[in-house]
Each structure stands twice: as structure tokens, then as C-alpha cells.
Amino acid sequence: MSREPSYPDDAPVDPPAGAPSPDRATKADSNRTRHIVTGAAIGIGSAALVAALLYASRSRRTPRA
Numbered sequence: 001m002s003r004e005p006s007y008p009d010d011a012p013v014d015p016p017a018g019a020p021s022p023d024r025a026t027k028a029d030s031n032r033t034r035h036i037v038t039g040a041a042i043g044i045g046s047a048a049l050v051a052a053l054l055y056a057s058r059s060r061r062t063p064r065a
Contacts, residue, residue, distance in 0.1 A: 007013050
């Protein structure tokens with residue numbers, strides 16, 4: 001079941017109070033997508049940096065006999 005109520009086709013229904021207008025919703029979705037992509041890029045970059053530091057420190061260790 002969906003969370004949105006369904007209404008008959010001939011019944012006029014106004015949008016809920018406080019709902020963003022369609023033009024504002026598009027801009028908010030765009031900003032949200034941009035923030036998600038930015039967060040993912042920061043997370044991937046951080047993981048790559050940590051991996052590089054761990055790999056670089058391997059050469060400084062003494063070899064095991």
C-alpha cells in the first residue's frame with residue numbers, strides 16, 4: 001500500500017498545506033542530489049587517502065625473517 005491517499009478523478013484536491021511548490025521542489029531535489037554526490041566523493045577520496053598512507057607505511061617496516 002502506498003502512503004499517499006487516493007482520490008476519485010472528479011474530486012478537486014488541493015496540495016497539502018506547507019508543501020513546496022513544483023519549481024521549488026525541483027531546486028531542492030537538485031541541491032539534495034548535489035550534496036549526496038559531494039558526500040560520496042569525499043568518502044571515496046578519504047578512503048583512497050587512507051589506503052595510500054597504509055600502503056606507503058609498508059615499505060618502512062622491517063622485513064620478517
